[in-house]
Amino acid sequence: MADEQLGNRLKQWRAAKNLTQADLAELVGVSRKTINTVENGVFVPSALLALKLARQLGTSVESIFFLLPERRGRSASAITAA
């Protein structure tokens, strides 16, 4: 099985919609910390939260979250932790 990791473009999508982390958190009903940890790749959200984020940002889940095929170490911009 490939050592795949989850990357995301949540920060870019949020910035494109001119939303702060707190704004987006309120729209999807989570804490600002949750949005921050998803953006930083510390926390992998559930499918439910991913769908809610995509709906609020007016895009698809695949355009926000994507698979990174190879491990790039903990300092990579997107990492999985769950």
Place this chain on the structure above:
Amino acid sequence: MLAGFLFFLFYRPFAHLPGFQSFEERHGGYNFDVGAFFVIWIIGKSLYLYFFRRGRGAAERAALRDALRHGRVKRMPLAARWLFILSFLGLVILGWSAPPPHRTSILVLGVPLFLLFCAVELNLVVHPGETLLPDPRDELLAFFKSRMMQAGYVAAIAALAALYLAYLFAPAYIGLLLPLVLAACLLVPSLVYIRLDRRAAADG
């Protein structure tokens, strides 16, 4: 309440009642006045609340329930909790090493308070979050909980190993080590929570 408890513990007003000392001696020297203090405290407070603050008490309880439900009641800060735990741990160790006449008195005060704050800390491990009643659907808190449980489990296994070694090579110190490892097993998940929470709170 603490002042009243200390008054009962050290002045022992019931000891001045006729026949109480002989009653205590017949029943193995337990601190019956400590138990009596709690009974008197609970009855007294219940009567006071029932007769003088019934309406206001109901309104306060309703406001508290509302605040709990909406996450407005925050937990005691970690530093304060650990100040209490370490203070009462110190009291337990002091009681353990004190000579017999003072030992029971110190342990009667220190052990329940130490265990009470350990229970408070354990509640944070089981239900992490800043508020007293965290949202059970919060995914991030569930993630924190899994990491804290993982760290706590490793700490508990290491503590058991340490206790086993102490039992084999220095059994006289088991009584001293038990509260220490209990505190350590609770401190590890708390530190993990702090680290994760700070990382989550940091601006991305």
